[in-house]
Amino acid sequence: MSTPGDNVDLLVAMNPAGLKTNLYAVKLGHTIIVDTDSFTKKNLEKAAYKTNPLEDGSLENYRVIEVAMSSLTKEALKDVEGLDNKSITRSKNMFSLGMIYWMYNRSTEHTVEFFNKKFKSKPELIEANTKVLNAGFYYAETLELIPNSYTISPAKLAAGTYRIIMGNAATAWGLLAAAEKSGLELFLGSYPITPATDILHELVKHKHFGVKAFQAEDEIAGVTSAIGASFAGDLAVTTTSGPGLALKGEAIGLAMIVELPLVIINVQRGGPSTGLPTKTEQSDLLQAMYGRNGESPVIVIAASTPGNCFDYAYEASRLALEHMTPVILLTDGYIANGSAPWKIQSVADMPEIKNRKITEFKEDWHPYNRDEKTLARDWAIPGTPGLEHRVGGLEKDSVTGNVSYVPENHEKMTHTRSEKIRLVKNNIPNLQTEFADSGDLLVIGWGGTYGSLHSAVKQINKEGYNKIGLAHFNYINPMPKNTEEVLSRFKKIIVCELNSGQFASILKINFSKFEYSQHNKIQGLPFSNEELIEQFKKLV
Amino acid sequence: METTAVKKYTFKDFTSDQEVRWCPGCDDYVILRSMQKALPEMGIAKENAVFISGIGCSSRFPYYMETYGMHSIHGRAPGIASGVKLANPNLSVWVMTGDGDSMAIGGNHFIHVLRRNIDLNIVMFNNEIYGLTKGQFSPTSVIGQKTKSSPYGNTQPPFSPGELALGANARFFARIGGNNPKAMTQIFIDAHKFKGTSLVEVLQNCVIFNDGCFANVTDKDVKEDKQIYLEHGKPMIFGKNSDKGLVLNGLKLEVVTIGENGITQEDLLVHNAKEQDKTLHQMLVRLDYPLATGIIRSFEDVTLEEREDYLTAQVKANSKFKKTDDLFFSGETYQVK
Numbered sequence: 001m002s003t004p005g006d007n008v009d010l011l012v013a014m015n016p017a018g019l020k021t022n023l024y025a026v027k028l029g030h031t032i033i034v035d036t037d038s039f040t041k042k043n044l045e046k047a048a049y050k051t052n053p054l055e056d057g058s059l060e061n062y063r064v065i066e067v068a069m070s071s072l073t074k075e076a077l078k079d080v081e082g083l084d085n086k087s088i089t090r091s092k093n094m095f096s097l098g099m100i101y102w103m104y105n106r107s108t109e110h111t112v113e114f115f116n117k118k119f120k121s122k123p124e125l126i127e128a129n130t131k132v133l134n135a136g137f138y139y140a141e142t143l144e145l146i147p148n149s150y151t152i153s154p155a156k157l158a159a160g161t162y163r164i165i166m167g168n169a170a171t172a173w174g175l176l177a178a179a180e181k182s183g184l185e186l187f188l189g190s191y192p193i194t195p196a197t198d199i200l201h202e203l204v205k206h207k208h209f210g211v212k213a214f215q216a217e218d219e220i221a222g223v224t225s226a227i228g229a230s231f232a233g234d235l236a237v238t239t240t241s242g243p244g245l246a247l248k249g250e251a252i253g254l255a256m257i258v259e260l261p262l263v264i265i266n267v268q269r270g271g272p273s274t275g276l277p278t279k280t281e282q283s284d285l286l287q288a289m290y291g292r293n294g295e296s297p298v299i300v301i302a303a304s305t306p307g308n309c310f311d312y313a314y315e316a317s318r319l320a321l322e323h324m325t326p327v328i329l330l331t332d333g334y335i336a337n338g339s340a341p342w343k344i345q346s347v348a349d350m351p352e353i354k355n356r357k358i359t360e361f362k363e364d365w366h367p368y369n370r371d372e373k374t375l376a377r378d379w380a381i382p383g384t385p386g387l388e389h390r391v392g393g394l395e396k397d398s399v400t401g402n403v404s405y406v407p408e409n410h411e412k413m414t415h416t417r418s419e420k421i422r423l424v425k426n427n428i429p430n431l432q433t434e435f436a437d438s439g440d441l442l443v444i445g446w447g448g449t450y451g452s453l454h455s456a457v458k459q460i461n462k463e464g465y466n467k468i469g470l471a472h473f474n475y476i477n478p479m480p481k482n483t484e485e486v487l488s489r490f491k492k493i494i495v496c497e498l499n500s501g502q503f504a505s506i507l508k509i510n511f512s513k514f515e516y517s518q519h520n521k522i523q524g525l526p527f528s529n530e531e532l533i534e535q536f537k538k539l540v
Numbered sequence: 541m542e543t544t545a546v547k548k549y550t551f552k553d554f555t556s557d558q559e560v561r562w563c564p565g566c567d568d569y570v571i572l573r574s575m576q577k578a579l580p581e582m583g584i585a586k587e588n589a590v591f592i593s594g595i596g597c598s599s600r601f602p603y604y605m606e607t608y609g610m611h612s613i614h615g616r617a618p619g620i621a622s623g624v625k626l627a628n629p630n631l632s633v634w635v636m637t638g639d640g641d642s643m644a645i646g647g648n649h650f651i652h653v654l655r656r657n658i659d660l661n662i663v664m665f666n667n668e669i670y671g672l673t674k675g676q677f678s679p680t681s682v683i684g685q686k687t688k689s690s691p692y693g694n695t696q697p698p699f700s701p702g703e704l705a706l707g708a709n710a711r712f713f714a715r716i717g718g719n720n721p722k723a724m725t726q727i728f729i730d731a732h733k734f735k736g737t738s739l740v741e742v743l744q745n746c747v748i749f750n751d752g753c754f755a756n757v758t759d760k761d762v763k764e765d766k767q768i769y770l771e772h773g774k775p776m777i778f779g780k781n782s783d784k785g786l787v788l789n790g791l792k793l794e795v796v797t798i799g800e801n802g803i804t805q806e807d808l809l810v811h812n813a814k815e816q817d818k819t820l821h822q823m824l825v826r827l828d829y830p831l832a833t834g835i836i837r838s839f840e841d842v843t844l845e846e847r848e849d850y851l852t853a854q855v856k857a858n859s860k861f862k863k864t865d866d867l868f869f870s871g872e873t874y875q876v877k
Contacts, residue, residue, distance in 0.1 A: 207852045234627040390610065403558075
């Protein structure tokens with residue numbers, strides 16, 4: 001791989017000169033913390049900058065975190081007595097260290113011990129350094145800063161034009177591509193929530209493509225405005241994270257029963273409740289599957305790398321439009337904030353999207369007329385003469401679409417809605433395995449753990465265990481048609497997830513004849529190579 | 541809004557084939573028929589009318605209209621309606637809601653939709669009770685009101701819908717008795733014509749659970765004495781004999797009688813619904829005697845769509861991105877061979 005500067009994940013630039021000298025070493029897409037107080041005209045000139053790099057767009061391929069570090073440090077120390085100006089200025093590096101400790105999950109304890117030893121005779125310096133370190137730590141917590149950490153080295157990148165992209169931006173771009181391909185306008189109804197907000201930030205920029213990004217008053221209005229836009233014929237999307245998905249549950253049930261296309265993107269974070277907003281987890285899977293009242297199946301898919309957030313956002317749109325149903329796309333904080341090389345895809349090369357809009361009344365037309373093969377209903381949008389109709393959350397007659405309390409009809413409609421989702425299996429690719437097609441152990445994962453699992457299985461195969469395969473799921477409801485067949489080719493199966501076994505439970509329900517080992521981690525952290533390999537070795 | 545070459549409709553064109561299920565004698569029938577009569581006067585094509593409702597008796601409304609419609613979930617109609625309107629600004633979008641739907645479970649959406657001023661219309665059926673769930677107190681039930689959930693009397697002070705709406709910066713607010721179809725029809729037409737969010741509060745009698753709750757102001761024999769029907773540009777005059785009126789006394793509205801204490805019609809306040817300053821509108825909304833009805837406020841302001849359209853046009857004109865490819869291949873890219 002040939003990306004310039006394959007070096008550091010994070011740079012702290014205390015001034016323009018520091019930025020200029022060290023920028024070459026920062027990995028594209030990674031983080032630069034700058035002290036904005038020091039980016040004065042004088043300092044910029046000293047570093048021979050003609051324009052301010054914080055304003056001229058030259059850092060657009062990095063994640064720049066702007067912090068007025070000097071002033072914040074000064075403010076933090078205003079009550080400490082006996083400090084000269086120089087000591088105050090010098091302690092600002094502790095502010096950045098505090099920020100980094102928060103971002104990378106490290107305790108400040110050892111550093112404070114170090115201060116206590118080093119400045120034994122100068123208590124004011126112990127106090128100052130500790131205060132500033134903590135101030136930086138808390139500042140990063142308040143801002144909910146997340147490190148971007150994603151490393152995956154596929155054997156070889158296919159030829160093509162690449163750029164570095166972050167998962168959330170890729171998600172936004174996938175939606176843009178789907179809107180253009182389907183010829184629809186893109187509507188986003190959203191409410192800010194960590195770590196999903198960057199999708200909103202990205203889409204609001206793109207008014208030039210006619211994107212309608214609506215920041216609503218809450219999560220519920222985010223999804224309901226999207227449902228309204230979908231009713232009126234837009235490609236409609238709502239973005240959120242776990243707690244927001246909980247709030248949207250009732251409305252997603254409405255979209256399901258009125259059978260409108262809707263893309264719901266859940267950038268998962270540590271739960272339950274407010275949980276660990278800046279940490280990653282895969283614990284919303286069962287919420288995505290079942291988190292609604294009544295029997296209300298929807299399509300559930302998951303992205304597995306920062307780059308393929310693009311593909312699965314596109315795919316979520318395609319499936320929603322072709323099958324007239326809500327689709328929940330699961331990503332997570334780890335891939336959403338991770339950056340990776342992305343082979344740029346032209347919309348011309350993306351798969352077709354056939355939406356189900358109809359424009360003319362035909363004899364015997366009813367709003368719940370269905371396609372024979374997919375059971376997807378027609379999309380008759382307001383403004384179309386002759387197709388006036390009402391939809392709603394009450395159960396409807398299977399033929400006319402009018403409200404119906406008939407017992408047999410309710411059962412029929414429940415089965416029909418379920419069957420409609422099941423039939424999506426005919427419109428998705430088969431499950432593939434990597435490293436081995438059959439053998440001793442099948443490692444199963446889904447979603448954002450692909451990078452970790454891929455590296456670990458690759459490494460263990462190199463160590464001579466050549467009968468270990470990896471099957472990574474992107475399609476969860478429904479699962480690919482060949483799933484059972486793939487599972488049957490291996491002697492043992494281990495399901496690895498960043499939760500206590502949610503996907504394993506789904507597999508057990510669907511394919512109960514297999515035995516499943518599990519490896520689970522619920523620490524807000526991704527898997528490490530070592531822990532995975534250790535687990536795999538126990539089984540072979 | 542589409543106004544050209546629209547077919548001439550009658551109320552029948554807007555009547556769906558569904559049997560109306562409200563209780564016999566309910567004011568909801570009046571609202572339904574007023575709307576079906578108002579629509580042909582609005583000059584819009586039938587396919588461009590959309591009715592969105594939440595949950596409650598009021599929210600059955602869309603099923604009875606031969607237009608596009610959605611009976612959605614409790615309290616959320618403003619969100620859905622906002623999405624419909626932003627997706628297709630050519631539509632005439634109506635939110636049909638009740639006092640519980642809009643001000644209890646949907647209170648947050650209600651204030652925000654008014655704040656934003658999207659060009660849509662809200663009709664609130666206020667009956668000061670929960671009807672569909674069979675008789676609990678609502679956010680507009682009065683103190684002491686005995687209901688299924690307040691057998692010894694309601695202890696929760698009520699909202700005044702008009703005050704709440706004006707506090708949320710509603711640009712159009714009208715109030716009308718549920719037994720006054722003629723005025724109601726005209727108000728619906730005016731609400732439609734108004735550019736921005738319009739709110740019509742209908743004082744709707746619930747014959748089963750709160751019968752007569754507005755009788756002392758809406759009954760035929762008292763309404764002229766107990767209500768003042770406001771019209772823009774006309775003096776604030778009321779009473780069976782048109783001899784009562786409103787004047788401003790210090791910071792309060794005061795009822796005066798023409799011919800007493802030297803008062804003439806010239807002394808009365810003249811209603812200015814279009815005034816931006818809402819001080820007087822708020823006083824009118826709060827008034828108990830006489831109860832103000834008609835269009836109390838109708839201040840035309842910039843709509844959300846207009847602001848958005850303006851920005852979009854500007855961004856489009858100045859952008860180098862016409863297609864997504866332009867964006868995807870822009871900036872720093874590199875080749876892998």
